[in-house]
Amino acid sequence: MSYRGVIDFRSDTVTRPTPGMRRAMAEADVGDDVFGDDPTVIRLQERCAELLGKEASIFVPSGSMANQTSIRAQTEHGDEIIAHRESHIYHYEAGAPAALSGCSLRLLEGDRGLFDADQVRSAVRRGDSHYPQTALILVENTHNRGGGTVWSRETIAAIRRVADEFGLRMHLDGARLLNACVARSCDPRDYTQYFDTVSMCFSKGLGAPAGSIVAGRAATVRRVHRFRKMFGGGMRQAGILAAAAVYALDHHIDRLAEDHANARRLAEALANMPHVSIDPGSVETNLVFFNVDERFATADGLCTILREQNILMLSEGRSRVRAVTHLDVSADDVDAAAKLIHRALKSRTAA
Secondary structure: OHHHOOEEOHHHHOOOOOOHHHHHHOOOOOOOOHHHOOOHHHHHHHHHHHHHHHOOOEEEEHHHHHHHHHHHHHHOOEEEEEEOOOOHHHHHHOOOOHHOOOOOOEEEEHHHHHHOOHHHHHOOOOOOOOOOOOEEEEEEEOOOOOOOOOOOOOOOOHHHHHHHHHEEEEEEOOOHHHHHHHHHHHOOHHHHOOOOOEEEEOOOOOOOOOOEEEEEEEHHHHHHHHHHHHOOOOOOOOOOHHHHHHHHHOOOOOOOHHHHHHHHHHHHOOOOOOOEEEOOOOOOOOOOEEEEEEOOOOOOHHHHHHHOEEEEEEEEEOOOOEOOOOOOOHHHHHHHHHHHHHHHHHHOOOO
8 A cells, every 4th residue: 555545646756765766865976966076966867868869968856947958958039849739848837938948839739649740840930030930849758648648759750850851959858758668668769869858757657756867969968057057956966866866767667567557457447437437548658547527526526535535636627637657556556546436436426
């Protein structure tokens, strides 16, 4: 059972460091990363550059900072970024592209967080000074609000060809990139080869307490370093956190498959319950989205009902609920939660 009897499906960010990770953090060799001499941070950055197939990488405090320093390093004020309407940078990063980089967003539609090369081609604005100038294309893989959707490499390659045609850069919001790689049994570089910059989180499925990486060409990473400082992201003895990330890369990548299996296990259980609807086939990774019949309860209302059963989930709109599996949720936890959810749905009358 999860922490203090609570089964917490709110996010994979709620994971607690494992005993092995805590030992690695306690024993980390540290320096001062602002001066560039923390040996554990250096080791993590070198390893991530290799893992992601880039010249260099830089450790930053959060996924939002990873995305926003990447945007700032590759755009000018007045530029435009092409992204999906449901992208993380649009919904969950506090308007930062406008506030920090002076960029507007050209938002594309598309099923489950995906779009294609033809949509990008139609959205590009270059040359006419009346318009904002397209500078960057952003892809989120896996796509959070799309339901943990995994992009096909063929689609990304086609978008890259459009980017090259118009001289555009591409950024991969790869907060859950390794979930995508485990789901598709591929190497991260199979995806990252198409992008100028890549961000990846350690604090989600990998289970570290904090931190993300940005990888790209050395010159671009130097600009990211400058904007990390400008945005207040410099850390001192950051090797304590970097050690957790190194441990996660050593021990927590392959086990992401367990999270994916548990997500499907939960989805299949929900599919047989009253008052909710879900297509288990849509669950590709560790994110489970389902709809609640509003005649029974709103999404907020259902989350309140479940909280009384020590089950935590998040509402994503009036009728949509999100549940995320992670290393602190076992298959037994999923089964226990399914029984409690089914009992709560059957015992409550329509709201």
